[in-house]
Amino acid sequence: MALLYARFLVPLAFWAYMIKKNPFYTSYPIMFPISFIGFFATMFFTIRYSRRTNHMVHQILIDATGSELIFVYKNQALRRFRSD
16 A cells, blocks of 8 residues: 555655755745645645545455455545545
8 A cells, every 4th residue: 555655655755854854944945835835735646646546446355155246445544434
């Protein structure tokens, strides 16, 4: 599951580092608000991608008799909170 979100977790780690350390603040003061905007934009895209992965099927389990199918979805943690 972490590999699904790797393209978002790496930029989030970068923006968190930039907000914490803020190496450009003395020479470029505008970078601090830009870092916050970049962080929240990345969070927005992460949440939007999470909504898309809620509908991705991870496994299809079939009953021994062949009469029942069970679909296991990718993003199960969020589904438990919503009780889907």
